[in-house]
Amino acid sequence: MQSPDPGQNYFELFGLDPGFDLDLARLHSQQQRLQSMYHPDRYVSASARDKRTSVQLASWVNQAYETLRDPVKRSRYLLEIGGAELPDDSQTTSDATFLMEQLELREEIEACRLAENAMMQSEIIESRLSQRASELAAEFVVAYHAGDLDSARVSSQKMQFVQRIHQQLSELQYELEDA
Numbered sequence: 001m002q003s004p005d006p007g008q009n010y011f012e013l014f015g016l017d018p019g020f021d022l023d024l025a026r027l028h029s030q031q032q033r034l035q036s037m038y039h040p041d042r043y044v045s046a047s048a049r050d051k052r053t054s055v056q057l058a059s060w061v062n063q064a065y066e067t068l069r070d071p072v073k074r075s076r077y078l079l080e081i082g083g084a085e086l087p088d089d090s091q092t093t094s095d096a097t098f099l100m101e102q103l104e105l106r107e108e109i110e111a112c113r114l115a116e117n118a119m120m121q122s123e124i125i126e127s128r129l130s131q132r133a134s135e136l137a138a139e140f141v142v143a144y145h146a147g148d149l150d151s152a153r154v155s156s157q158k159m160q161f162v163q164r165i166h167q168q169l170s171e172l173q174y175e176l177e178d179a
Contacts, residue, residue: 010064075156
């Protein structure tokens with residue numbers, strides 16, 4: 001079994017240039033190609049070593065794909081391979097304005113539960129969250145390309161906050177659809 005170089009980063013594994021903006025269709029296509037090469041089902045009659053290797057490689061491909069597919073994970077990975085110190089996921093930002101914005105969004109999401117037009121309000125919030133995520137991604141790209149890893153890290157942290165709130169909103173929308 002021909003294995004990829006274990007020293008490769010995730011971008012190299014998929015034959016992509018390292019960067020935040022990715023061709024997600026190409027990423028998916030490369031993931032499918034690699035999975036077809038290393039999927040354990042292809043090695044049912046292989047040696048125990050090759051079977052174990054195929055499981056490890058398939059897992060690595062999946063982990064790489066999940067990291068590059070998600071904007072927050074991708075930004076953190078870029079920072080990691082760029083040598084930035086990354087705090088754990090629970091560390092907060094000290095930007096008081098941003099934190100107030102997050103509190104207001106959470107309050108608006110909770111207010112949706114009681115609103116007569118809850119789904120429409122949730123869609124308005126969703127649009128604002130998507131816009132904010134795009135703004136933060138753009139800030140990340142600018143800082144990262146300028147070599148300002150500290151500012152890029154802060155943008156990445158903020159992207160993570162927005163992603164969590166978006167997840168809460170998605171859960172509410174699911175509840176609203178079920179009701």
